[in-house]
Amino acid sequence: MSRTVFRNARVFDGQDLLPAGTVVAVEGNRITHADAARFKEKPGDRVYDLTGKTLMPGMFQCHFHTGFGPDAGNPSPYLGLNMPPAYLGMVAAKNAQLALNVGVTSIIGSSNGDLLDVCLKEAILLGLTKGPRVTPCTRELIASGDSADGDNRAWFMGIRNHGLIRRADGPEALRQAIREEVGRGCEIVKISISDGHGSQPIPDYNYYSETEIRAAVEAAHSRKALIRAHCPSRVGIIEAARAGVDIIDHADLIDEEGIEAVLEADAAITPSYLWSERFLGFAESWNYDMGNFPIGNGFPESRARTVARLAAVRRDFEHTASMMPKLRAAGVRMLLGDDYGFAMMPHGDYASEMEVYVKHGVPPIELLRWATANGADALRERGRELGRIGKGKLADLVVVAGDPTQDVSLFRNPDHIPLVLKDGVVEKDLLTHSVVAA
Numbered sequence: 001m002s003r004t005v006f007r008n009a010r011v012f013d014g015q016d017l018l019p020a021g022t023v024v025a026v027e028g029n030r031i032t033h034a035d036a037a038r039f040k041e042k043p044g045d046r047v048y049d050l051t052g053k054t055l056m057p058g059m060f061q062c063h064f065h066t067g068f069g070p071d072a073g074n075p076s077p078y079l080g081l082n083m084p085p086a087y088l089g090m091v092a093a094k095n096a097q098l099a100l101n102v103g104v105t106s107i108i109g110s111s112n113g114d115l116l117d118v119c120l121k122e123a124i125l126l127g128l129t130k131g132p133r134v135t136p137c138t139r140e141l142i143a144s145g146d147s148a149d150g151d152n153r154a155w156f157m158g159i160r161n162h163g164l165i166r167r168a169d170g171p172e173a174l175r176q177a178i179r180e181e182v183g184r185g186c187e188i189v190k191i192s193i194s195d196g197h198g199s200q201p202i203p204d205y206n207y208y209s210e211t212e213i214r215a216a217v218e219a220a221h222s223r224k225a226l227i228r229a230h231c232p233s234r235v236g237i238i239e240a241a242r243a244g245v246d247i248i249d250h251a252d253l254i255d256e257e258g259i260e261a262v263l264e265a266d267a268a269i270t271p272s273y274l275w276s277e278r279f280l281g282f283a284e285s286w287n288y289d290m291g292n293f294p295i296g297n298g299f300p301e302s303r304a305r306t307v308a309r310l311a312a313v314r315r316d317f318e319h320t321a322s323m324m325p326k327l328r329a330a331g332v333r334m335l336l337g338d339d340y341g342f343a344m345m346p347h348g349d350y351a352s353e354m355e356v357y358v359k360h361g362v363p364p365i366e367l368l369r370w371a372t373a374n375g376a377d378a379l380r381e382r383g384r385e386l387g388r389i390g391k392g393k394l395a396d397l398v399v400v401a402g403d404p405t406q407d408v409s410l411f412r413n414p415d416h417i418p419l420v421l422k423d424g425v426v427e428k429d430l431l432t433h434s435v436v437a438a
């Protein structure tokens with residue numbers, strides 16, 4: 001079998017830079033060599049000289065809304081969810097292509113209607129479209145009265161498709177919903193524990209009780225599915241972690257007790273600062289001569305209420321940002337991924353999230369760990385062979401022109417990601433290589 005050989009690269013293995021002179025070789029869909037020991041090429045080997053470039057594991061986007069984002073340029077709150085399922089399927093395919101093109105080889109779904117994640121995964125495996133590995137997510141399971149309840153004010157959450165959200169009250173209804181969704185092929189369950197984050201202030205109550213959270217976790221894990229939770233509230237984070245939720249989304253009001261609980265549970269967090277920053281930037285500079293601010297909870301809102309809401313959201317985010325040094329110092333597993341698909345943060349622009357964290361003091365090399373090894377580890381057993389460069393690992397690899405351990409803005413330009421390998425298959429190649437002669 002011919003091999004693909006990468007020479008003279010700066011190699012980031014998912015944790016750190018490997019010694020200069022490291023040669024990485026791929027045979028079939030696995031990495032068969034990744035060290036600086038002598039490597040003998042064979043006839044037929046395809047050899048890439050990566051001088052000046054970086055070789056790293058394919059990246060993870062760990063909070064992926066597959067069907068969001070067909071209406072770029074329009075500040076509509078509907079996220080395209082007012083469109084029919086067939087259209088959303090094409091949006092999902094496009095989003096998957098955009099992700100792969102910037103070096104994302106794995107996505108972890110974070111709720112979608114219409115079985116979009118499951119269909120996208122199958123379509124990619126069948127070669128109907130290109131895209132990353134997909135961990136398909138359920139619809140977002142909510143309690144009655146959740147702010148995303150489609151029969152509540154946010155009518156657009158459920159309109160004209162099979163709904164981004166699925167209502168399930170009580171342990172029995174949650175178990176049934178999870179069994180059905182997992183039976184359809186979903187591999188991660190999403191529940192909404194508490195309200196708020198980014199555009200809405202965070203109330204001091206939760207939608208789901210601790211009993212319901214525990215029932216949901218048990219139902220998901222018993223069918224070998226993972227479970228994630230939209231969870232901005234302080235107490236919700238603690239209850240989610242103690243119940244065994246695998247990924248805690250947003251975690252805005254986390255405190256020291258929450259950090260302890262998350263570490264104890266070996267859970268992961270998607271801090272998702274980009275949406276908060278982009279939303280606040282957009283909202284706080286809104287020109288009210290154009291009318292009321294358009295992004296709320298489904299109903300028009302007076303200027304006074306918007307201003308009060310934004311002040312509360314700003315306070316929440318100041319707390320969130322103040323906790324970043326503590327989360328890092330404690331060694332919490334943090335992930336990249338945010339609510340891409342809004343007009344102000346289109347799919348494919350994943351560099352922006354990294355840039356926000358750099359602004360909040362996170363070094364680029366640490367963000368590369370979030371993007372690779374941490375994403376794989378968040379998948380527990382499913383991620384065991386992903387997210388790292390090492391002998392025997394699956395060959396999901398990305399070449400970056402330059403040094404992303406110093407500058408994450410490189411990811412902004414797809415031309416700076418000239419090669420993407422997924423499962424040993426070349427998905428993108430703007431480079432030249434030589435073939436060893438017989």
Ligand SMILES: [Zn+2]
Nearest residue numbers: 063110338339
């Ligand atoms: Zn989300």
